[in-house]
Amino acid sequence: xxxxxxxxxxxxxxxxxxxxxxxxxxxxxxxxxxxxxxxxxxxxxxxxxxxxxxxxxxxxxxxxxxxxxxxxxxxxxxxxxxxxxxxxxxxxxxxxxxxxxxxxxxxxxxxxxxxxxxxxxxxxxxxxxxxxxxxxxxxxxxxxxxxxxxxxxxxxxxxxxxxxxxxxxxxxxxxxxxxxxxxxxxxxxxxxxxxxx
Amino acid sequence: xxxxxxxxxxxxxxxxxxxxxxxxxxxxxxxxxxxxxxxxxxxxxxxxxxxxxxxxxxxxxxxxxxxxxxxxxxxxxxxxxxxxxxxxxxxxxxxxxxxxxxxxxxxxxxxxxxxxxxxxxxxxxxxxxxxxxxxxxxxxxxxxxxxxxxxxxxxxxxxxxxxxxxxxxxxxxxxxxxxxxxxxxxxxxxxxxxxxx
Numbered sequence: 001x002x003x004x005x006x007x008x009x010x011x012x013x014x015x016x017x018x019x020x021x022x023x024x025x026x027x028x029x030x031x032x033x034x035x036x037x038x039x040x041x042x043x044x045x046x047x048x049x050x051x052x053x054x055x056x057x058x059x060x061x062x063x064x065x066x067x068x069x070x071x072x073x074x075x076x077x078x079x080x081x082x083x084x085x086x087x088x089x090x091x092x093x094x095x096x097x098x099x100x101x102x103x104x105x106x107x108x109x110x111x112x113x114x115x116x117x118x119x120x121x122x123x124x125x126x127x128x129x130x131x132x133x134x135x136x137x138x139x140x141x142x143x144x145x146x147x148x149x150x151x152x153x154x155x156x157x158x159x160x161x162x163x164x165x166x167x168x169x170x171x172x173x174x175x176x177x178x179x180x181x182x183x184x185x186x187x188x189x190x191x192x193x194x195x196x197x
Numbered sequence: 198x199x200x201x202x203x204x205x206x207x208x209x210x211x212x213x214x215x216x217x218x219x220x221x222x223x224x225x226x227x228x229x230x231x232x233x234x235x236x237x238x239x240x241x242x243x244x245x246x247x248x249x250x251x252x253x254x255x256x257x258x259x260x261x262x263x264x265x266x267x268x269x270x271x272x273x274x275x276x277x278x279x280x281x282x283x284x285x286x287x288x289x290x291x292x293x294x295x296x297x298x299x300x301x302x303x304x305x306x307x308x309x310x311x312x313x314x315x316x317x318x319x320x321x322x323x324x325x326x327x328x329x330x331x332x333x334x335x336x337x338x339x340x341x342x343x344x345x346x347x348x349x350x351x352x353x354x355x356x357x358x359x360x361x362x363x364x365x366x367x368x369x370x371x372x373x374x375x376x377x378x379x380x381x382x383x384x385x386x387x388x389x390x391x392x393x394x
Contacts, residue, residue, distance in 0.1 A: 001287075001288055045209050064202055088222065
C-alpha cells in the first residue's frame with residue numbers, strides 16, 4: 001500500500017524495542033517531513049553505530065576507541081569499581097554525578113535456568129583488574145532478582161581471600177512509593193537494611 | 198558520556214514524534230545489538246526516503262514515481278474521490294478495504310487563525326480533477342474540528358453549481374465507547390445523523 005521505501009523504513013522501525021506497527025508507520029511518515037540534512041545525519045549515525053562501536057578492552061563499556069572515556073580518564077579513582085549488568089547502566093550513575101571510580105560491565109547475569117554460567121559473564125576480567133589495580137572496593141549494582149542475587153553471591157565467593165571489600169547498593173523502598181505496593185521480599189530487605197536517623 | 202556516534206543516533210531518534218530522551222537512549226542502545234545487515238538496511242531505508250519520496254502529481258499522495266499506485270490503478274473508479282488531510286490517512290481507509298475510488302490529499306486544513314488559507318491547501322487540483330474526470334461524488338473524510346469544518350464548508354462552497362455530490366463521513370459515537378464520555382457537539386451530530394433501524 002505504501003511506496004516500497006516507506007515499507008522498508010516501517011520494517012526497520014518495527015525491529016526496535018517497544019515499536020509496533022502503528023508507531024512504526026507514524027515514525028516513518030514523520031521522516032517524510034524531515035529535511036534532507038537531518039535524514040543524512042540519521043542515516044550516517046546508524047552507519048557509525050554499525051562501523052565504530054566496540055567494547056572497551058578494560059571494562060566492557062561501549063566506546064568508539066580501544067578504551068572507553070571513563071577508563072581513559074586519569075582523574076578517576078581506579079581503586080573502586082562499580083559493577084553493572086549493561087553498558088547503558090553506566091549512564092544512569094554518571095548522570096547523578098556522585099561516583100568518581102571506574103566501572104565494569106558484566107554483559108549479563110548468571111542464570112543457570114537459561115544456561116548462562118559464570119563463564120558467559122565478564123567476571124574473569126573483573127578479577128584480573130582487581131589484582132592488577134589493587135582495587136579496594138567493588139560495588140555491585142545489579143538488579144535484585146534471582147539472576148542478580150546469584151551473580152552477586154558468585155562474585156562474592158570468587159573474591160573470598162582477596163583483600164577487596166565487596167558491597168552492593170541498597171535494596172529498599174523507592175522514593176515516593178507507597179509501602180502498600182511493595183512486595184514482601186523488598187520489605188524484608190528494607191527492614192534488614194534499616195539505618196539510624 | 199556516550200561515544201559520539203551513540204549521541205548522534207540519540208539526537209536523531211529524539212527528532213521523531215513522541216520519542217523523548219529516555220526512549221531515544223533505549224532505542225540507540227538497542228541498535229548496538231542489531232547485526233550489521235539490519236543496520237545497513239535501516240540506513241539505506243532512510244536514504245531512500247530522502248532521495249525517492251515524491252508527491253503524486255495527481256492526488257498528492259506519497260509515491261516513489263510520478264503518479265502513486267492508486268492513481269495508476271486502472272481498476273479504480275475515478276468518478277468518486279475520497280478527500281483526506283494527510284497521505285497517511287489513505288492507508289487507514291485502504292486497510293478496511295471498502296472503497297474502490299480515488300483519493301485526494303489536501304496536505305493541510307484551512308485555519309485562518311494559523312494563517313493557513315484555501316490557497317495553502319491542495320484544493321485547486323481537486324477542482325481540476327472534478328472537471329477533467331467528470332467526478333460524480335467527493336467524500337470528505339476530514340477530522341471534525343474547527344479547521345476540518347471550515348475546510349469542508351469551503352470545499353462545499355467552491356463546488357456549488359458543479360454537477361458533483363459532496364458528502365462527508367459520519368460524525369458520531371465510536372464503537373465500544375460509553376456515551377457518558379462523549380462531548381456535547383458529537384452527541385448533537387450523532388442525533389442529527391440518526392438512522393432507521
